[in-house]
Amino acid sequence: MTLVVGIGLRAGTPYRELRDLVNRALAGVEGTVGSVVTVEGRESEPGLQRLVASLDAQLLTATSQELAEQVVPTPSEQVGQLAGTASVSEAAVVLSGAELVVPKLKSAGATVAVGRLDTVAAPGYSLGDREVVHRVIAERRDVRRGFLDKPVDHELLTRVLEAAHRAPSVGLSQPWDFLLVRDVATRRKIHELASAQRDTFAASLPPDRRSAFDGLKIEAILDTPLNIAVTCDPGRGGRHVLGRHADPRTVWFSAAIAVQNLWLAARAEGLGVGWVSFFEPGEVAAVLGLPAHVDLVGYLCVGHVSEFAAAPELVRSGWAARRPLAWAVHQEQWGQRGLPGEEPSPAVAVQAAVAAAESPERVAGGRQVVRVLVMDGGDMAEHLREADVLVVQVGAEKPAADFGVLWRPARTADEAVELGVEVARDLVLQGAGTLLVDCVAESEVAERLTQGIRWGALACGAVVNGQDEPGTVSDSSA
Ligand SMILES: Cc1cc2nc3c(=O)[nH]c(=O)nc-3n(C[C@H](O)[C@H](O)[C@H](O)COP(=O)(O)O)c2cc1C
Incomplete structure (x- = not known):
């Protein structure tokens, strides 16, 4: 088991004092110290450097701002005033993604806390981190209403696109592109296409279903300041893309995963995203001037929202229900x-x-x-x-x-x-x-x-x- 030692110390704290405190903290804890983490500025302390060398560990630092953002069991107001963070030792452990196993111990000039990194289950991710990931996944919504009249900032959008661009892809072919559409005239044309498809779908429905559909909103093309067309170039990477030869569909799967990455990052940033597929893809391609070798994968309406619904709109409206996980999991054989x-x-x-x-x-x-x-x-x-x-x-x-x-x-x-x-x-x-x-x-x-x-x-x-x-x-x- 790998341990993380978080240390807060006054300037000039001697090695012996640090060593005794760390020994006390490590008594009865199984594992090897892999890293010692302290606040930026203290890494050059001679006592600390000697301690790190004696533990054969790595010395890492965090800014006081990063430390101040951590939730810890024993914060100190006094430390907060002096160091700009209410905890150094415990916060350093939590920030490193370890599970806190020994809360803060004090000596005259230092504090020490110990954490355990669960290297098998989730290296580098604390319980809190893991919960946030699952929360973002659960709280992502397809958003079609409630957009704010607020532009999407370039930096924020770049972060979200960066997340999309980090998606896995077959043979690392990264077959996607992101076409940002803000122009109202273009969005109106796209909106017209969606409206026509809406009518076609409505006409195909039996009467009871049709009246339910009439009450549903299925796009926010003109309600959002930004639309993003996510495309796929199935030939990207040439002839020998690793993994694509046996199943060419994987290239479109890759582009769809990029959309999901975008969707999750947007949720975390407070941006609502609504996917619109009421299109004949070729018609959208013509409006956007896509070259013939590029396919439309997803058309997204993006904008700030003040809240996200707890459940999908189609569930809340009674149009459809979620399928229980137990129906979807098979073991060994279908x-x-x-x-x-x-x-x-x-x-x-x-x-x-x-x-x-x-x-x-x-x-x-x-x-x-x-x-x-x-x-x-x-x-x-x-x-x-x-x-x-x-x-x-x-x-x-x-x-x-x-x-x-x-x-x-x-x-x-x-x-x-x-x-x-x-x-x-x-x-x-x-x-x-x-x-x-x-x-x-x-x-x-x-x-x-x-x-x-x-x-x-x-x-x-x-x-x-x-x-x-x-x-x-x-x-x-x-
Ligand atoms: C490929 C795809 C196409 C979709 N097309 C539309 C659409 O045209 N209009 C719409 O309102 N929602 C569309 N959605 C959103 C789904 O209705 C939504 O994801 C689903 O109801 C679950 O809700 P949630 O995303 O809020 O969990 C689409 C979603 C996907 C993945």
């Missing part, structure tokens, strides 16, 4: 669901559905009515003309269709049930309150999948073909 440390459930979705029905994660369905048609091949075009129909296709051949068709070629009857449950859960998360489920195929997988959809929907609190209790499901297809 379908063996379970959080780390939990015994994974067998891939029999009926059991999972019954468990879900009894669990607090049960998500109540919305008001949307969805007609689900399970098919095994055949002509889907006729059904897809109706906006409220979702075709679930179980045939071996992948259908070339839009999102009106879900392709779920189950490999076994058990898997068919599981996939059916999942289809239903996803629909409920997207606002379905009633599922009218029909199976127009004769295969066993089609029938089992239909059964799974019914079970899943009931487990999540939706109504299925007029029934609303898991126990009342009649297995008409079996």
Whole structure:
């Protein structure tokens, strides 16, 4: 275990006094001292230098301002007045990312505190640091409202772009570019494109969904002082980009990760970011003058906000719900669901559905009515003309269709049930309150999948073909 010793000392404090104090602090603490940290200006003290040499450690310094920003258990007002920080020894330990194990000990001329660096779990990151990272991730929001009439400062924007530019990328190809759009005339053109796509989407919705959509704000192109188009050059780096050869999609993944870095850094800086994808990318490319070899990845609306909502707007409006993590984690094989440390459930979705029905994660369905048609091949075009129909296709051949068709070629009857449950859960998360489920195929997988959809929907609190209790499901297809 690596230890960090934080030391505050008066000028001229002798080596012997420092050594005795450090020995006292280290008594009973396992590990080796890797670094000694003190306030800037004290590093040349002879007593301290001799101590550091005797410990075979590294001597580091921090400014009094950096130290003053740390939260410590025993701050001192007196030290605060003298040194400009209420703690040197404890603050130095905390600042170095160590866990404080020995709080401040004092001698006549010095203070010492000891910390332990958890080099395995999180080298260089204290518990507090780790919490902040998780907090930023949890509190990042897609923001479309509440922007302030305040320009985005160049330095701040550069910091945020720097964060985006530090994103991982396949073969370090860094395929992104960031096009900053402030001009109102350009933003108006982009806004028109988004409005047209909004109308197209609205027209595709069944009536109940459409009225819900009418109340949603989906962009802030003109409400923000700054828009950023994040692009991807799939050919960047030439022919031999390490890692891209087998999966070319990785280049677009890389650019998307840059957006996420930008989004997180912006959140930490108090900037709201809203991603708009209501575009045919080529139309945006034409307005922005993108060269043909560059793709639009994300179009972001950016501006200062005074607050961030606690939950996604789509959740608060009732449009969609979050998917529990437990549904998303599989162990070793697809379908063996379970959080780390939990015994994974067998891939029999009926059991999972019954468990879900009894669990607090049960998500109540919305008001949307969805007609689900399970098919095994055949002509889907006729059904897809109706906006409220979702075709679930179980045939071996992948259908070339839009999102009106879900392709779920189950490999076994058990898997068919599981996939059916999942289809239903996803629909409920997207606002379905009633599922009218029909199976127009004769295969066993089609029938089992239909059964799974019914079970899943009931487990999540939706109504299925007029029934609303898991126990009342009649297995008409079996
Ligand atoms: C690729 C992508 C495209 C998105 N497009 C839009 C959009 O066009 N309009 C919109 O209002 N939100 C859009 N969003 C934001 C999502 O609705 C939002 O991330 C989601 O509801 C979760 O909310 P949160 O980001 O606040 O956690 C998009 C997000 C992503 C990742």
